[in-house]
Amino acid sequence: xxxxxxxxxxxxxxxxxxxxxxxxxxxxxxxxxxxxxxxxxxxxxxxxxxxxxxxxxxxxxxxxxxxxxxxxxxxxxxxxxxxxxxxxxxxxxxxxxxxxxxxxxxxxxxxxxxxxxxxxxxxxxxxxxxxxxxxxxxxxxxxxxxxxxxxxxxxxxxxxxxxxxxxxxxxxxxxxxxxxxxxxxxxxxxxxxxxxxxxxxxxxxxxxxxxxxxxxxxxxxxxxxxxxxxxxxxxxxxxxxxxxxxxxxxxxxxxxxxxxxxxxxxxxxxxxxxxxxxxxxxxxxxxxxxxxxxxxxxxxxxxxxxxxxxxxxxxxxxxxxxxxxxxxxxxxxxxxxxxxxxxxxxxxxxxxxxxxxxxxxxxxxxxxxxxxxxxxxxxxxxxxxxxxxxxxxxxxxxxxxxxxxxxxxxxxxxxxxxxxxxxxxxxxxxxxxxxxxxxxxxxxxxxxxxxxxxxxxxxxxxxxxxxxxxxxxxx
Amino acid sequence: xxxxxxxxxxxxxxxxxxxxxxxxxxxxxxxxxxxxxxxxxxxxxxxxxxxxxxxxxxxxxxxxxxxxxxxx
Numbered sequence: 001x002x003x004x005x006x007x008x009x010x011x012x013x014x015x016x017x018x019x020x021x022x023x024x025x026x027x028x029x030x031x032x033x034x035x036x037x038x039x040x041x042x043x044x045x046x047x048x049x050x051x052x053x054x055x056x057x058x059x060x061x062x063x064x065x066x067x068x069x070x071x072x073x074x075x076x077x078x079x080x081x082x083x084x085x086x087x088x089x090x091x092x093x094x095x096x097x098x099x100x101x102x103x104x105x106x107x108x109x110x111x112x113x114x115x116x117x118x119x120x121x122x123x124x125x126x127x128x129x130x131x132x133x134x135x136x137x138x139x140x141x142x143x144x145x146x147x148x149x150x151x152x153x154x155x156x157x158x159x160x161x162x163x164x165x166x167x168x169x170x171x172x173x174x175x176x177x178x179x180x181x182x183x184x185x186x187x188x189x190x191x192x193x194x195x196x197x198x199x200x201x202x203x204x205x206x207x208x209x210x211x212x213x214x215x216x217x218x219x220x221x222x223x224x225x226x227x228x229x230x231x232x233x234x235x236x237x238x239x240x241x242x243x244x245x246x247x248x249x250x251x252x253x254x255x256x257x258x259x260x261x262x263x264x265x266x267x268x269x270x271x272x273x274x275x276x277x278x279x280x281x282x283x284x285x286x287x288x289x290x291x292x293x294x295x296x297x298x299x300x301x302x303x304x305x306x307x308x309x310x311x312x313x314x315x316x317x318x319x320x321x322x323x324x325x326x327x328x329x330x331x332x333x334x335x336x337x338x339x340x341x342x343x344x345x346x347x348x349x350x351x352x353x354x355x356x357x358x359x360x361x362x363x364x365x366x367x368x369x370x371x372x373x374x375x376x377x378x379x380x381x382x383x384x385x386x387x388x389x390x391x392x393x394x395x396x397x398x399x400x401x402x403x404x405x406x407x408x409x410x411x412x413x414x415x416x417x418x419x420x421x422x423x424x425x426x427x428x429x430x431x432x433x434x435x436x437x438x439x440x441x442x443x444x445x446x447x448x449x450x451x452x453x454x455x456x457x458x459x460x461x462x463x464x465x466x467x468x469x470x471x472x473x474x475x
Numbered sequence: 476x477x478x479x480x481x482x483x484x485x486x487x488x489x490x491x492x493x494x495x496x497x498x499x500x501x502x503x504x505x506x507x508x509x510x511x512x513x514x515x516x517x518x519x520x521x522x523x524x525x526x527x528x529x530x531x532x533x534x535x536x537x538x539x540x541x542x543x544x545x546x547x
Contacts, residue, residue, distance in 0.1 A: 031494060031526075038490045038533075059543025066536035073529040076522050083519030 021088040023438055028081035035074045042067040100194055103175060103384060107193040110176035114183025155406035162375035162407060162421050164400070175383035178203050204359065204383055208299035215292045218284035220467045222304060224311045226258075227462050233259055235455035236271070238435045239369075239446065242327045242351055242453075243428035247275040255289050255305075255332075256312045256463040261455035269323045270316075271452050274309055276330030276354075276424065286466045289331055297334040298356060298381075306335040308465030313345065316461040321346050325452040329353040329424050330378055333370075340366055349449040353427040354378050358385030364393055367448050371430055374400040375407070375421035395445055397437075399430045488537050495530045 046063060113132070120128035147166055151158055160166045182188040236242050247254050257273040278289040288304035297303040309332075318324060324347050328336035333355020340347040340362055350368045359382045362368050372379040385394070401407075401421050420426060434442060446453070 034490065034494055038494070041490070056543060059540040062536045062539035062543055066533045066540065069529050069532045069536065073526060073533070076526045076529060080519050080522035080526055083522055087519060 021084050021091075022440065025081040025084040025088070026438065026440060028077050028084065032074050032077035032081070035070055035077060039067060039070045039074065042070060099384075103172065104193040106172045106176040107179040110180040111183030111188040111193070114180045114188070115186060118184045118186060157406045159407055159415060161377050161415060161419070162402070164374040167375070167377055167380040170377070170380045171382075171384050174204060174381070177207060204298065205300045208295050209301070212292065212295045212299050212301065215282055215295060216284050218292070218304065218467050218469065220469055222288055222307045222311050222465055223468050224308060224315045224463050224465045226312065226315050227464075229460040229462065233458045233460050235259075235261065235453050235458070237453050238431075239351070240428065240432040240435050242271070242273070243353065243424070243431040245271075246273045246327055246329050246332070246353065246424060246428075248424055249276055249278050249289075251278055251287070252464075254462040254464055256309060256465065258312065258316045258318070258461040258463065259455075259458045260316065260318075260461065261452075261458035263323075267319065267322050268317070269325075269452060269455055270313070270318050271325045271327065271455075272309070272313060272318075272336075274305075274326070274328035274332030274335050276328075276332050284467070284469075286469045288465055288467055294331050294334070297331065297338055300338075303335065303338075304467060305331055305465075306338050308463075309335045309339055310344065312463035312465060316463065318345060320344065323348045323451070325349045325351070325449055327351045327353075328355060329427060330355060330422065333357055334360075337362065337368070340368075349452065351449075353424065353431075354422050356380075356382040358382040358394075361386050362394070367445055368394045369397065369442075369445050370394055371397045371399075371427055371434065373421040373426060373430065374398055375402060377419070378422050395441055397430065397434050397442065399433065401426060488534070488541070491530060491534045491537060495527075495534065 042063060046060070046067060113136075117129065117132045120132065124131075144160075147160055147163065148158055150165075151160065151163060179188055179192060182192055236245055245257060245259075247257055255275045255278065259271040259273075261269045261271075263269055275289060277291070277294055279285070279287050280291045282291055284290065284292050284304075288308045290305075293303035293305035297306060313324075322345070324345050326336035326340060326347055326349070328334070328351075330353070333352030334357055336350050336352060337355065337357045337360045339345065340350050341360065343363075347366055350362065350366060352368070352370045354372060354376050355370065356378055357370060358379060370379075385396075407420065435446075437443075
């Protein structure tokens with residue numbers, strides 16, 4: 001079975017533990033195989049001359065009966081496995097339908113608010129906007145009070161930033177923002193209610209683009225400083241190995257780690273690890289892994305941190321036809337997916353840890369594993385995950401750190417859990433649990449990236465990237 | 476003379492016991508969301524029930540076979 005709290009799914013949601021059903025089906029397959037072995041053993045016994053002895057008649061008859069039952073049981077095990085798989089698939093479809101209805105309801109509500117606001121502004125003038133804003137504020141206030149009361153009653157804590165129910169609403173709200181604007185413009189069509197294209201004129205990418213316009217643009221080149229570590233490195237061997245080599249956030253330190261493994265036929269295989277956001281300062285200083293890169297990355301522009309990643313790869317010697325596995329945490333996850341989308345390198349796998357990447361689709365031939373904690377707010381910032389074929393091929397490992405209960409820590413301190421569910425250390429633990437999962441999709445993913453995990457005798461290149469900011473702009 | 480059969484019997488009974496243990500670990504049919512999905516869950520439930528009962532029958536038959544061998 002999967003580790004407690006760990007679920008594996010396609011890009012959609014998974015309220016019913018369908019992965020556990022799939023795993024049980026695999027166990028039933030195993031049971032059917034064992035029954036086959038048992039049947040063969042019984043047949044061998046019955047063929048033994050000693051069992052045909054008249055004195056053993058009763059025993060022989062009983063053995064024959066056992067063999068007959070085993071023969072019947074084998075298809076029963078197959079039927080049970082088939083039933084379980086079909087039920088899991090149908091539950092998955094039902095969940096998708098429910099999620100679609102929920103999305104449509106939110107979108108409809110947002111579009112209606114937008115349309116009513118437009119009507120009010122037309123009839124009563126711009127002052128109606130104040131009325132709408134006040135009403136929205138009152139509703140949000142009531143919802144926040146309800147959330148606080150619910151959290152206090154159920155967990156004794158106030159930690160909305162790690163409350164899965166709050167984060168689920170955040171996903172829906174973000175995904176409905178384009179409907180609100182279209183409602184105001186009176187351009188919302190029925191298809192828009194379920195169509196959540198981040199690249200549409202009012203999608204999350206456009207919103208992030210507008211936000212990026214507010215932040216100061218650095219317009220400075222990125223300088224990368226690679227340094228090769230002495231000695232050889234062996235492949236990470238496992239998902240946990242990938243997590244342990246992903247750089248921690250270290251202001252002024254290394255943001256990228258590249259591992260180069262020579263291939264027998266020439267060329268090299270590369271594993272590239274990317275760290276998360278280092279500074280949330282709105283100033284665009286020398287650090288490219290900053291807030292501006294977060295926003296521009298969501299907007300779909302080439303962020304400075306993505307530029308740093310691509311520059312570091314070129315500086316280290318990655319050639320366009322070298323196989324590459326990208327591993328990123330948080331902003332690094334966003335950069336990894338964006339770079340893989342651009343197709344400049346031969347990316348043969350992407351592993352993301354707590355990234356806002358749910359809406360980004362990769363080509364079907366690039367396997368993607370996304371690890372998300374239910375209490376981590378960052379993946380929710382992507383809104384609802386893409387539900388098309390491109391989104392569903394994304395393999396998602398979800399884990400609840402607190403199992404619906406209270407986070408550890410002082411019981412009365414509001415926001416006491418901080419952003420712990422987003423921490424790289426927590427994701428490393430989850431990767432170790434994922435290594436233990438027998439889920440066939442996860443096993444297949446790991447098998448697919450095995451040439452990277454099992455690579456031998458490589459070298460490590462650590463890279464520090466900086467914006468070349470003029471001293472005048474430095475603080 | 477009966478030694479090889481006794482060994483075979485022990486091996487077989489052990490196999491059935493292991494299968495019964497595996498059968499016990501199978502999950503109960505999960506929450507029913509709608510009739511369409513529950514039909515498949517029912518297929519699983521019925522087959523899993525027959526499987527568990529059948530494994531008990533195999534175990535009983537093997538016990539009987541062993542008793543027959545012990546008292547010819």
